[in-house]
Amino acid sequence: xxxxxxxxxxxxxxxxxxxxxxxxxxxxxxxxxxxxxxxxxxxxxxxxxxxxxxxxxxxxxxxxxxxxxxxxxxxxxxxxxxxxxxxxxxxxxxxxxxxxxxxxxxxxxxxxxxxxxxxxxxxxxxxxxxxxxxxxxxxxxxxxxxxxxxxxxxxxxxxxxxxxxxxxxxxxxxxxxxxxxxxxxxxxxxxxxxxxxxxxxxxxxxxxxxxxxxxxxxxxxxxxxxxxxxxxxxxxxxxxxxxxxxxxxxxxxxxxxxxxxxxxxxxxxxxxxxxxxxxxxxxxxxxxxxxxxxxxxxxxxxxxxxxxxxxxxxxxxxxxxxxxxxxxxxxxxxxxxxxxxxxxxxxxxxxxxxxxxxxxxxxxxxxxxxxxxxxxxxxxxxxxxxxxxxxxxxxxxxxxxxxxxxxxxxxxxxxxxxxxxxxxxxxxxxxxxxxxxxxxxxxxxxxxxxxxxxx
Amino acid sequence: xxxxxxxxxxxxxxxxxxxxxxxxxxxxxxxxxxxxxxxxxxxxxxxxxxxxxxxxxxxxxxxxxxxxxxxxxxxxxxxxxxxxxxxxxxxxxxxxxxxxxxxxxxxxxxxxxxxxxxxxxxxxxxxxxxxxxxxxxxxxxxxxxxxxxxxxxxxxxxxxxxxxxxxxxxxxxxxxxxxxxxxxxxxxxxxxxxxxxxxxxxxxxxxxxxxxxxxxxxxxxxxxxxxxxxxxxxxxxxxxxxxxxxxxxxxxxxxxxxxxxxxxxxxxxxxxxxxxxxxxxxxxxxxxxxxxxxxxxxxxxxxxxxxxxxxxxxxxxxxxxxxxxxxxxxxxxxxxxxxxxxxxxxxxxxxxxxxxxxxxxxxxxxxxxxxxxxxxxxxxxxxxxxxxxxxxxxxxxxxxxxxxxxxxxxxxxxxxxxxxxxxxxxxxxxxxxxxxxxxxxxxxxxxxxxxxxxx
Numbered sequence: 001x002x003x004x005x006x007x008x009x010x011x012x013x014x015x016x017x018x019x020x021x022x023x024x025x026x027x028x029x030x031x032x033x034x035x036x037x038x039x040x041x042x043x044x045x046x047x048x049x050x051x052x053x054x055x056x057x058x059x060x061x062x063x064x065x066x067x068x069x070x071x072x073x074x075x076x077x078x079x080x081x082x083x084x085x086x087x088x089x090x091x092x093x094x095x096x097x098x099x100x101x102x103x104x105x106x107x108x109x110x111x112x113x114x115x116x117x118x119x120x121x122x123x124x125x126x127x128x129x130x131x132x133x134x135x136x137x138x139x140x141x142x143x144x145x146x147x148x149x150x151x152x153x154x155x156x157x158x159x160x161x162x163x164x165x166x167x168x169x170x171x172x173x174x175x176x177x178x179x180x181x182x183x184x185x186x187x188x189x190x191x192x193x194x195x196x197x198x199x200x201x202x203x204x205x206x207x208x209x210x211x212x213x214x215x216x217x218x219x220x221x222x223x224x225x226x227x228x229x230x231x232x233x234x235x236x237x238x239x240x241x242x243x244x245x246x247x248x249x250x251x252x253x254x255x256x257x258x259x260x261x262x263x264x265x266x267x268x269x270x271x272x273x274x275x276x277x278x279x280x281x282x283x284x285x286x287x288x289x290x291x292x293x294x295x296x297x298x299x300x301x302x303x304x305x306x307x308x309x310x311x312x313x314x315x316x317x318x319x320x321x322x323x324x325x326x327x328x329x330x331x332x333x334x335x336x337x338x339x340x341x342x343x344x345x346x347x348x349x350x351x352x353x354x355x356x357x358x359x360x361x362x363x364x365x366x367x368x369x370x371x372x373x374x375x376x377x378x379x380x381x382x383x384x385x386x387x388x389x390x391x392x393x394x395x396x397x398x399x400x401x402x403x404x405x406x407x408x409x410x411x412x413x414x415x416x417x418x419x420x421x422x423x424x425x426x427x428x429x430x431x432x433x434x435x436x437x438x439x440x441x442x443x444x445x446x447x448x449x450x451x452x453x454x455x
Numbered sequence: 456x457x458x459x460x461x462x463x464x465x466x467x468x469x470x471x472x473x474x475x476x477x478x479x480x481x482x483x484x485x486x487x488x489x490x491x492x493x494x495x496x497x498x499x500x501x502x503x504x505x506x507x508x509x510x511x512x513x514x515x516x517x518x519x520x521x522x523x524x525x526x527x528x529x530x531x532x533x534x535x536x537x538x539x540x541x542x543x544x545x546x547x548x549x550x551x552x553x554x555x556x557x558x559x560x561x562x563x564x565x566x567x568x569x570x571x572x573x574x575x576x577x578x579x580x581x582x583x584x585x586x587x588x589x590x591x592x593x594x595x596x597x598x599x600x601x602x603x604x605x606x607x608x609x610x611x612x613x614x615x616x617x618x619x620x621x622x623x624x625x626x627x628x629x630x631x632x633x634x635x636x637x638x639x640x641x642x643x644x645x646x647x648x649x650x651x652x653x654x655x656x657x658x659x660x661x662x663x664x665x666x667x668x669x670x671x672x673x674x675x676x677x678x679x680x681x682x683x684x685x686x687x688x689x690x691x692x693x694x695x696x697x698x699x700x701x702x703x704x705x706x707x708x709x710x711x712x713x714x715x716x717x718x719x720x721x722x723x724x725x726x727x728x729x730x731x732x733x734x735x736x737x738x739x740x741x742x743x744x745x746x747x748x749x750x751x752x753x754x755x756x757x758x759x760x761x762x763x764x765x766x767x768x769x770x771x772x773x774x775x776x777x778x779x780x781x782x783x784x785x786x787x788x789x790x791x792x793x794x795x796x797x798x799x800x801x802x803x804x805x806x807x808x809x810x811x812x813x814x815x816x817x818x819x820x821x822x823x824x825x826x827x828x829x830x831x832x833x834x835x836x837x838x839x840x841x842x843x844x845x846x847x848x849x850x851x852x853x854x855x856x857x858x859x860x861x862x863x864x865x866x867x868x869x870x871x872x873x874x875x876x877x878x879x880x881x882x883x884x885x886x887x888x889x890x891x892x893x894x895x896x897x898x899x900x901x902x903x904x905x906x907x908x909x910x
Contacts, residue, residue: 003691020691022856040610040659065856069691101691102827104856125653125851134657141613148603155495158596160683160867162886163618163666164631166893176619178633178643181672181890184897188633188643195886198580202589204495210665211618217636228615236458236475236524236556372557393894396580401477401520401559412615431617431650435636438621439848442639 001071006088007041012074013091019044020069020101022129023062033059037070037093038131043086046072046093058098064111065104065126071097117424122440124431135265136428139258140416144209146257147230150250156232157203161192161210166390176215176225188213191409196233197341197370198397200405204235209412219435221424222362224413226433233407240343240353240369241282243406244329247357247365248280251327258419271421274326274359281319282329282355284348288315305337313361331355331368340384341377343369343406357408360418367408374398456526461543462496467529468546474499475524475556477584478517488514492525492548493586498541501527501548513553519566520559520581526552572879577895579886590720591883594713595871599664601712602685605705611687612658616647616665621845631670631680643668646864651688652796652825653852655860659690664867674890676879677817679868681888688862695798695808695824696737698861699784702812702820703735706782713874726876729781729814736774737784737810739803743770760792768816786810786823795839796832798824798861812863815873822863829853 001018009017021039028034033048033056048059055070062068072093083089108123109115111130120127127133148158167177167185180186192208199206212229232250237243255276258266266273283291288307293300296314307315307330319328332351335344342352354368371377377398378388388395417428426432436442456473464472476494483489488503488511503514510525517523527548538544563578564570566585575582582588603613622632622640635641647663654661667684687705692698710731713721721728738746743762748755751769762770762785774783787806790799797807809823826832832853833843843850872883881887891897 020858040612067856067858101858102856103829105829105854107855123851125656125848126855128653128657137614137657138612140615144613145607152600157495157593158599159592160595160666160885162681162888162893164668164681164888164893166895176633176635178631180631180893180897181670182897186893198583199885201580202583202592211615213619215636226617226619374558374560393580396578399560400562400581400584401522401557403475403522403556430615430654433617433619438617438619438635438641440621442635442637 003069005041006037006039006044009044009074009088009091009093013076014074016071016073016096017093018069018071019046019093021067023064023066023068025064026059026062031056033062035059035062035095037068042088043131044088044091044093046070046095048095048098052096055095055098058100059095061100062098063104064107065129066100067102067104069099069101070095117426118441121426121432121437124439128430132269133427135262135268136416136420136422137430139262139265139420140412140428142258142261143254143412143415143419144230146254147209147250148207149257150253151205151207151232154205154246154249156205156207156234159195159199159203159206159208161189161195161208161231163189163211163213165189174214174216176213190214191229192231193339193341193409194391194394196231196407197402197405198394200233200235201397201400201402204403205233207232217435221426222414224411224425224429224432224434227414227429228412230410230412230415231407233405235403235405237369237404237406239404240331240355240367240406243367243369243408244280244282244331244355247329247367247408248278251280251357252276252278266420269420271419274419275320275324276327277323277325280327280329280357281323281325282331284332284351285330285334286332288330291315291318305334309362312358312363316358316361326360328358329355330358338368340380340386341370342380343371353406355408357410359415360421362414362418364415364418365408365410367406369404369406372398372402372404458524460496461492461494461499464499464529464543464546464548468531469529471526471528471551472548473524473526474501474548476522478519478521478523480519481514481517486511488517490514490517490550492523493584497543498586499543499546499548501525501550503550503553507551510550510553513555514550516555517553518559519562520584521555522557522559524554524556525550572881573896576881576887576892579894583885587724588882590717590723591871591875591877592885594717594720594875595867595883597713597716598709598867598870598874599685601709602664602705603662604712605708606660606662606687609660609701609704611660611662611689614650614654614658614661614663616644616650616663616686618644618666618668620644629669629671631668645669646684647686648794648796648864649846649849651686651862652857652860653849655688655690656852656855656857659858660688662687672890676881677869679866679880679884679887679889682869682884683867685865685867685870686862688860690858690860692824692859692861694859695786695810695822695861698822698824698863699735699737699786699810702784702822702863703733706735706812707731707733721875724875726874729874730775730779731782732778732780735782735784735812736778736780737786739787739806740785740789741787743785746770746773760789764817767813767818771813771816781815783813784810785813793823795835795841796825797835798826808861810863812865814870815876817869817873819870819873820863820865822861824859824861827853827857827859 004017021037024036024038031050035046072095164186167187176188289302338352338354342354345353356363357365381388413429417425459472476492479491479493486505490501527550619641622642631643793807793809797809800808811818812820836843868884872880
């Protein structure tokens, strides 16, 4: 018999089905044994009656998280027993056979309890099963589907960027170092930036999604040492406004897709689908600062090269109120605050054709137009104190002709976090890597080792 | 004016268009200047006549790989000038305006020349532009599209697997080590295996695509130190045959998709679309050995725990001839040759419910059923000399109930290589990492450094 997912049981009322999943909870009411069975698609209540003797005997053994497969009749519940809050609240399974697929040990805590972050992380293989937690990663997977689907429709080609890179490129303090061969060190890529620019020479419009690595020694609700970066780069643009236009369409496509596929998750969590407009507003940093000074903070330094976190929150609040959008592009950061490849705006010297996309009070995306002229790029490297010789491979793309181009990078986990209004990016990351933890706490691991050494 | 891609020019015959791309080649015939303009979608021949003076002056400057945008009339060629071998062989652009978007330096070699592998790799930002090379990665991107599309249609959810892992798990000699925090070492993941099994507890059916790392000290046509692994894992299976069934459908979906989207690439390269059957044949290792002994090699040791490369080629040859398939599953490798989580077949003790998928003479996929029972898995770890304490995080998935499950891992680059019958996996990898090279040759890098130290 083919297995039926719990989400499809309503249509099977009156028939005999096979259902498989986890025992979410078992409750005994005298001789009646009630089971909530959970699968990937939802839950259903099942009852095991004493007259199905073999099944009833097996049911007595069952505990939370045992994996079972049952044969059951799908019965409609009497009117007064219908639970309107549950998708399967109008039916109940009457179990006639049980097969135990896998047993489980006693749980360390009730899965429905509020857990401290550390406990949640210590037990991810278990805690992720809770539907509220699982939902976060369902949304995450749908963001990716929408991202790729939209870009494929716009003539973009996906490519695979390497993660092991030479130890001589962008570098900086926050880079992980590894032992390569021949006594050489290598680094883990902080972004696919240089490769996606090279790829503009091959496919004109490209995207790549993959892990990137930051060896930042912070443990906060915003930091991750490994995250998923969604990156695009597009050639033959006029300037950064072409990137902003495409990004606007992309963010609209993502929001629409989430509305179609995940509205129930937003509703269940009490989170609004973001406000987005057909033309996401954009303003220069200096315009944003003027607004902030006038509306929120008369102490604000108009010559500051960036927005403080509180300013980002305020400008988002302002844009939502005045322009009906949860998204806003801030453009034209000063040359000294942007990367070496950021294109200086000839019509606004000292500022770059770069942008941050702010969403619900935080930057979720950085991008803009890059230098495509070899000489300008080399000069910009030197201004930043970088040695062009170390970028010889990358510079080939420019030496041999590349069109005007730009793009952006966006962290998938932070985007998921802000979409669902979660308080910590680690809860929007499946297996977060941070200064104290690789799955298990590092210090704990050390202690264990010390323990072992003593024995 | 909106830019028109060269592939769409045929429909624009008789009208004025804007075309942008690279100068593939310039040829002067007296006062006529001919340009082949290349964009991501193809090429077109353009002519600049002396009567368009400004354009003609600019055209004199142009050299290979300069990036230009032109305004031109799309003229039909006279019958006798039609080139039937070229997609745009029936038209020609008459250029009236030229905008130079980017200049290029003189090329180090003719892009159409046959290049040695090292030269090809040294100049990837340039050599990848050659349409024959670019095509390989077009096929690669289409394999991914087909892979995800099929799995999404089968109820699979994508997840992001971490690449930084603890230094205490599967490990082995071929693992890259990195400096983490607090004086701890970490490793780069050789596969997402443990995480995808954990994820079966969350989403039942999952897949992930991403970079994996092998610190193998080999420089051959088959080895890569970083590659893209396509991984799936599915719960609620009966046994490995369910994985084989799904994989069969998936490989059929990929082949069909390539036939639809990339037939012209296969044709241009003179490579056959693979033969694939609705039911890919499968046989036990011992059955394959019997066939090989009988048909190809009467010296073959029937108790060998694996197939030699030559045996893999022969058995593929045999299956193609006798069963009309370029694919064959070999199952039931001995317990000692398979990973600790490989499920031993109760009905065939000493052998596992594991398989390799061979394709055109080489293994492209490994998979099978894994242990889902906590006790059996712990016992298997101990038999392999592994310490279960080091797997405590992973083991939670089993401690707290997980259904019978299985899956496979498959290297995207090797798959691309075999689909297109390429002689070296490095030519099917965008930016291959190998013992001697991270973009540039490591030794060369060293020499450069030595040079600098002296100065």
